[in-house]
Amino acid sequence: GDSVTQMEGPVTLSEEAFLTINCTYTATGYPSLFWYVQYPGEGLQLLLKATKADDKGSNKGFEATYRKETTSFHLEKGSVQVSDSAVYFCALSDRAGGATNKLIFGTGTLLAVQP
Amino acid sequence: EADIYQTPRYLVIGTGKKITLECSQTMGHDKMYWYQQDPGMELHLIHYSYGVNSTEKGDLSSESTVSRIRTEHFPLTLESARPSHTSQYLCASSEGDWGGNTEAFFGQGTRLTVV
Numbered sequence: 627g628d629s630v631t632q633m634e635g636p637v638t639l640s641e642e643a644f645l646t647i648n649c650t651y652t653a654t655g656y657p658s659l660f661w662y663v664q665y666p667g668e669g670l671q672l673l674l675k676a677t678k679a680d681d682k683g684s685n686k687g688f689e690a691t692y693r694k695e696t697t698s699f700h701l702e703k704g705s706v707q708v709s710d711s712a713v714y715f716c717a718l719s720d721r722a723g724g725a726t727n728k729l730i731f732g733t734g735t736l737l738a739v740q741p
Numbered sequence: 742e743a744d745i746y747q748t749p750r751y752l753v754i755g756t757g758k759k760i761t762l763e764c765s766q767t768m769g770h771d772k773m774y775w776y777q778q779d780p781g782m783e784l785h786l787i788h789y790s791y792g793v794n795s796t797e798k799g800d801l802s803s804e805s806t807v808s809r810i811r812t813e814h815f816p817l818t819l820e821s822a823r824p825s826h827t828s829q830y831l832c833a834s835s836e837g838d839w840g841g842n843t844e845a846f847f848g849q850g851t852r853l854t855v856v
Contacts, residue, residue, distance in 0.1 A: 669747075669831055669847035713782055728774075728789065728799070729845065734782035
């Protein structure tokens with residue numbers, strides 16, 4: 627079945643460091659890919675998405691490129707801030723057969739940014 | 742800001758009690774979902790609905806039940822709470838398919854503790 631694998635955390639960085647959170651997926655169809663963020667005590671918010679191969683999603687300085695050849699969707703940010711501390715979830719929605727279109731989440735990666 | 746609300750935010754209840762977790766959205770979305778988030782952060786889909794009078798079980802078996810009598814309301818009920826039900830429950834809604842160009846919105850969650 628479809629699945630998402632993302633790097634385990636926690637990831638601890640100093641402010642202004644470069645961030646990469648790896649995400650790879652397995653899907654039988656043609657998935658859309660997402661990154662969601664969960665701040666402490668909150669629900670999930672969509673951070674960015676890409677709906678087809680080679681698309682780049684970007685938002686708030688974060689970006690991720692849909693790489694079909696490596697089945698990856700790694701999240702990057704050039705300079706993290708303390709306010710970026712949160713849990714980040716990679717997710718996919720497989721449109722093949724399209725009936726249900728449920729979101730499948732990775733296990734989440736906790737990011738802690740220190741001043 | 743997302744117009745999807747969950748109540749209560751926190752609930753501590755004794756074993757054997759019946760509880761209902763409320764979820765309401767004011768966006769007119771047809772699709773609504775319940776996720777269970779375990780302490781390790783992983784999200785599991787337990788119920789979903791594609792519209793009024795439509796409910797389906799998700800990927801993770803759950804003793805909870807749901808109903809969808811009105812578009813805006815998607816409550817989750819546990820007839821007899823047990824300590825194994827202790828978790829965070831997240832409600833979500835979307836206008837269209839997850840894989841399309843529509844955004845999914847999450848509530849802030851209900852943290853349930855059964856003692």
